[in-house]
Amino acid sequence: MIKGKEGSCKRVDIGGQAVMEGVMMKSKDAIAVSVRRPDGSIVVKRTPYHSPAEKHKWMGWPFVRGIINMGTMLSMGLNTLQTSTEMLGILNEEPSKFELWLSKKLGKGIDKIVMGVAMVLAIALSIGLFFMLPELFARLLKSVWPDPGMNWVVNLLSGLLRIVILICYILFCAKVPDVRRTFQYHGAEHKTVYCNEHNLELTPENADKFSTLHPRCGTSFLLLVFVISIVLFTLLGYQGSNYIWRLLSRLALLPVVAGISYEALRGLAHSNTKLTHILRWPGLQMQRLTTKAPTLDMLEVAIVSMNVALYGMPKVEITPEGYAVLKDYRESSPDYVRPATEQANQQEPIQGNSTPPPLSESL
Template sequence: MEKSSKPAYGGQAIVEGVMFGGKHTTVSMIRRKDGSLDSFEVERQSPAWVTKAKKIPFVRGIAGIIEASINGSKHLNFSSDRYDVDPSEDDSIKPTEKSSKLNLILGVAAVAVLSFLFSKLVFTLVPAFLANLFTPILPGHVAQNLLEGGFKLILLLGYLYLLSFTPLIRRVFQYHGAEHKVINAYEAGQPLTVQSVQASSRLHYRCGSSFILFTVIVGVGLYLFLPFDSLMERILQRIVLIPVVLGISYEVLQLTNRFRDIPVLKWLGYPGLALQLLTTKEPNDEQTEVAIASFNEMLTREQSYTSSAKADIV
């Protein structure tokens, strides 16, 4: 099969595992406390408005983010709930507890969307406040926007760098690397063996980390065309433009993925790839084995729905 004809599958690193998504289903695989593998599936059942919105340029990115946040939170909840529990203890969970966990998953899905919006709000407004403090020194509109973008970038890089020192997050970053390696190997037509996958790159043009960086770059460019007269006007402007920045950034992400094999244009995705040096780490063989098992399980279940599949963000 040619690389260009392969479906563009996406995925997400979770606690001690990896989730992969196709057009009809999302499947995660985790390593349990006893070393065994355990899987979890969530069938894609997008509301009609989401399906329609995902076909509209500059709107589809926001719809995709909402859907990914909801589905991803369910898999993340599954992994964090079970990875450190011995499988022999599974039967001891009472039916009422299982029901509570299902309700919790629905709650976590809602929290995931709100958490994303809140974090985006924080990363948008804090740099604006900081840049405003330097108005007496750098009062120009262009200088203020560049300074705001600089603070935003420092905040993002510093946050990710500090996170990487947390043992649990570092392992999640390793599984993130394993996820990318599997997709890169698959798209390159390589066999999905541990040895072959490990030889693949842990960086990928379609990664959500790149998307986050592009929101910074797009924001700086967009704000240059929108002057403001006060801090309050600046803040309101940034809040209102969050959906616009997200929509444009998603299109930029897709564009860099299409251009990644064109020598002159592939550098457009380099900033996002550079950020992935922080958000991904080299996985060990056991972690890569989990990622491969997750991807193969997703393919198997996807084929039970249809022979063709397609997803969005890695």
Template sequence: MSEQPTSIYGGQAVIEGVMFAGKHVHVTAVRRKDQQITFFEVPKKPQNFLRKIKKIPFIRGIVGIVESAAKGSQHLTYSAEAYAEDEPESGEAKQAKKEKEKWNLTMILGVALVGVLSFVVGKLIFTLVPTFLETLIFGHTFENKIVHNLLEGVIKIILLLCYLWFISQTPIIKRLFQYHGAEHKVISAFEAGSELTVEKVQKFSRLHYRCGSSFIIFTVIVGVIIYSFFDWNTLGERIIQRILLLPVVLGVSFEVLKWTNALRDIPVLKWLGAPGLWLQLLTTKEPNDDQVAVSIASFNRMRELDQQVSPS
């Protein structure tokens, strides 16, 4: 067993790889077609202003989401380009190139919606569409706004589950979800003080309390509660209200996620994080040993570079 860790790390699954964010650097490891593992390393630039803001409760969550989206897109692009380079060309080179570019664009957009970028774009979509549908279906059925909010939340969850299930049927997303599971296993193993070998890491759960998937489901639950404090009369007012309250919902949801993670070792209170873990049954898949090896390589490289900047 290694010494008990004191640092909290996060990561992101990318195409055929995993990205981990350290204190001083972001590192992505990708498995290439020749089975070699290549790395993409991006040092963090000191930003004192952002560092101070990220200490403010409720605001730090929004700042973190925007920052993660910017960083995540860099690493997602790298993995997509590496994937494209490894794809063999067909006989008609020109046509193949066009098709490949079209496929890569579709692939990147699809992955982005279920990755960190979904917090910016996907959350807005999954906020406004359910609002419109609930008003369309139940708008004139009754007056109780709290019930309307609850039904809106139910529609959001149904749409989210259907969307995740649908995209998980595609091979590329299924493998992405396997790397997502590998990322969680490595973090859990590290937090437990376990040695980071494929055999030992595989024994840990692919589910983790501090996950973006958990954050998504918490935004639905928190949104239902926050919306209940505000009144609306028309669909237009309701939509504008949802847009204006979105930063509040995101900020509070981030704090709830941190809270449930802090309470996960308390027998009764650990069930507060259960909804997020249930959603991860869709957004993660059991990884194979090669995928876990990539995740370990990414994590170890990130830790190595962090140690070079600030040795303990």
């Protein structure tokens, strides 16, 4: 592994995330999702992407762009997750009678219903774990320390509890085999991004030399959100003993925290001083929980996404769903040249003997 490569990174318009058995990469103008199917083939899809700031300049303003980015990340994450399951064929199973009835009543496809329910449950779980539970803990602490001078301690401890819950949640998820594989694909995404940033040829062997820890990772952003929320909520004080009011005020301030965190992450990612190295360290260590060392075949999938996001779809047949099915990751490279044997097999057959025989011969 190339050491010291998890420091500052070059300013490039490429990033991504892990999906089901694959990787999503986002360039300035496109999103590419690649997955590895059970038969070993790599399936990739490319869709155009337009930044919200292209339509509305104010969405690109400092701090505002952090709030917009958080919403975009959530929406894009759910969409790419659904896309990856469709590409794997997970959602192609025959729906049950109940699923058909539900789809008919709601006027939506069963896949959209499933993703909608999953999104609602995920939001409910997040609010419960990271907002309601810490605020209940703060209420308990306040009953023990009613002195207003201890309010900052109450806010600090409830904020630290959020981070502890986050770490425990990630550790629990990592025990699930499918989630662990997703963490490996997360590592593959980071290694491939590093390889591209250092202008090396995109091969599994080159990408594998790099670290799985990257300063622009969403995990670092998430930790920054938690840390900055601790500082902000501590400065604001206890804000009364009404539990509902405190809970709603925390939720209302989340966009503000996201905006500050995004600007902080951008500054830390593209600076290379001793201070920024120290400030980056906690986020990089948190990534040790959400990234694992990938296999070479996982890196191949990440490379396909990178190539397609940057250079367009491979020069192969596209399925009606808009997928390209690759036997080799190198087919995604813009410089790929098919072997002569494959080109010969794809040529039209000679038509000289294609006419039917005379009637007498056919009898």
